[in-house]
Amino acid sequence: MPYNQVEVPRIVEILFPIMITLIAGIVAPISVALIGSLMFGNLIRACGVLTRLSNAAQNELANLITLLLGITIGSTMTAEAFLDIRTIMIMGMGLVAFIFDTAGGVLFAKLLNLFLPTKVNPMIGAAGISAFPMSGRVVQRMAAKEDPTNFILMQAMSANVAGQLGSVVAGSLILALVPAVFSAL
Amino acid sequence: MDMQLIGAGLEVTAFGLGGVFAVLILFYIATKIMLGISNKTSK
Numbered sequence: 122m123p124y125n126q127v128e129v130p131r132i133v134e135i136l137f138p139i140m141i142t143l144i145a146g147i148v149a150p151i152s153v154a155l156i157g158s159l160m161f162g163n164l165i166r167a168c169g170v171l172t173r174l175s176n177a178a179q180n181e182l183a184n185l186i187t188l189l190l191g192i193t194i195g196s197t198m199t200a201e202a203f204l205d206i207r208t209i210m211i212m213g214m215g216l217v218a219f220i221f222d223t224a225g226g227v228l229f230a231k232l233l234n235l236f237l238p239t240k241v242n243p244m245i246g247a248a249g250i251s252a253f254p255m256s257g258r259v260v261q262r263m264a265a266k267e268d269p270t271n272f273i274l275m276q277a278m279s280a281n282v283a284g285q286l287g288s289v290v291a292g293s294l295i296l297a298l299v300p301a302v303f304s305a306l
Numbered sequence: 307m308d309m310q311l312i313g314a315g316l317e318v319t320a321f322g323l324g325g326v327f328a329v330l331i332l333f334y335i336a337t338k339i340m341l342g343i344s345n346k347t348s349k
Contacts, residue, residue, distance in 0.1 A: 130344045133337075140336045148329050286333065287326045294325040298318045306314055 122242050122273055134167040145290060152293035156286065223247045223256075226280075241276070248277035251288035257281035 138160035145156040162178055165171040226246030234240045248260040257277040264271040 127341075129341070130348065133340045133344050136340055137337060140340065141333055144332050144336060145329060148325065148332070283330055283333075287330055290329045291322055291326045294322045295318065298321050302314045302318050302321075306310055 122271075122276065123239070124272065124275060131167075131169070135164065138163040138167065141286070145286075149290050149293040149297065151296050152289050155289045155293075159285075159289075219250065219252075222250045226250070242271070242273050245273055245276045245280050248280040249284040249287075250281070251285045253281050253285045254278065256284075 142153065142157050142160045146153045162175075165178065166175045226249040227243050228246070230241055230243035230246030234243065242264065244260050244264050248257045250256050257274065257280070260277040261272075261274040264273050264277075
């Protein structure tokens with residue numbers, strides 16, 4: 122697959138997170154907390170004058186939050202609450218969702234290839250899920266295994282980030298739509 | 307089967323999918339516009 126490197130000016134790098142937060146806030150206001158946090162990290166890295174804060178957010182803060190999340194979830198995961206049939210059902214539904222998501226991405230990329238003059242590698246569709254950055258890396262590894270000259274990491278990562286943003290927006294739209302639609306029943 | 311419930315579920319699915327695609331397309335258009343403007347002004 123051809124890959125064209127595009128030079129992105131600094132001003133666009135800085136404006137990008139601000140615009141994304143604004144658009145997401147207008148279309149799906151509930152998503153602003155999540156998208157805003159994601160884009161704040163992007164902004165402090167892209168602006169270039171907050172290197173210390175950006176490094177702290179990427180390393181110390183990310184590790185601390187991971188530890189705190191693990192400890193908090195682990196401490197509330199009591200046997201009575203966890204050993205429940207509903208836990209298995211939730212895990213099963215998650216697994217089915219991931220399978221359909223991955224297969225749907227590949228099939229949609231194949232559908233797009235019917236109309237595109239420059240074909241895209243359908244494996245990129247499999248990276249369009251919110252599991253960032255593992256799905257992008259796995260897709261790149263699988264592509265390189267098939268053909269060592271395959272280099273689709275950048276395209277897979279962009280699909281992966283789009284999947285991440287899309288899942289946040291989808292979640293917030295469902296939170297807004299479900300009570301509105303189902304209250305009429 | 308409760309057809310009304312299925313209909314409501316399909317309605318949420320359609321609006322949700324439409325919303326996600328619309329937002330991602332808007333992100334793409336906004337980024338392209340920003341790139342275009344900045345390339346024009348830098349020339």
